[in-house]
Amino acid sequence: DIQMTQSPASLSASLEEIVTITCQASQDIGNWLAWYQQKPGKSPQLLIYGATSLADGVPSRFSGNRSGTQYSLKISRLQVEDIGSYYCQQAHSNPRTFGGGTKLELK
């Protein structure tokens, strides 16, 4: 199975701050990566697919990047509504696997 190592596990940031979350794949997955946001008590929502493409309705302050087998999610100016947990997911092969998650809190 492909392992997705996500960091940090938790993050405290201030409003308007730039936030970056990373995921390291255990092998080459190309651009077969997605990012999700999950707010407490809610289902995950797709943010980024294909490593860099923004899902419908997602604010442009979110962006995805890839460098080899390392992937990053960037929030350019943190807003209150961005608080929650974030997960990466590889779509290269079965079983689909997720990163361990990053819990983002306000400082």
Place this chain on the structure above:
Amino acid sequence: QVQLKESGPGLVQPSQTLSLTCTVSGFSLTSYSVHWVRQHSGKSLEWMGRMWSDGDTSYNSGFTSRLSISRDTSKSQVFLKMNSLRTEDTGTYYCASGDNWFAYWGQGTLVTVSS
């Protein structure tokens, strides 16, 4: 619009079988895959298996032979059955649609395995 909704018992006894239903609307099961994803409380997400649009299935080997996914296209429903339940199977079970990534999710259903 696309919607998915899980239904099933909230409480199951250990060693028993879990049966969940995912009812979809806004798309055809013959056009898109439906997946089952589990989440333990406060933990990450775990992909369980998939019903392909052509009726084929794929499973996470971590569930060995405990898991079965089927469907009824006439009712737009996908079913999950998992036997030999253990307390560690307690969690929220989601169905989600998409071929590579999961663009649409159900609200999730909490399943507690306890006697």
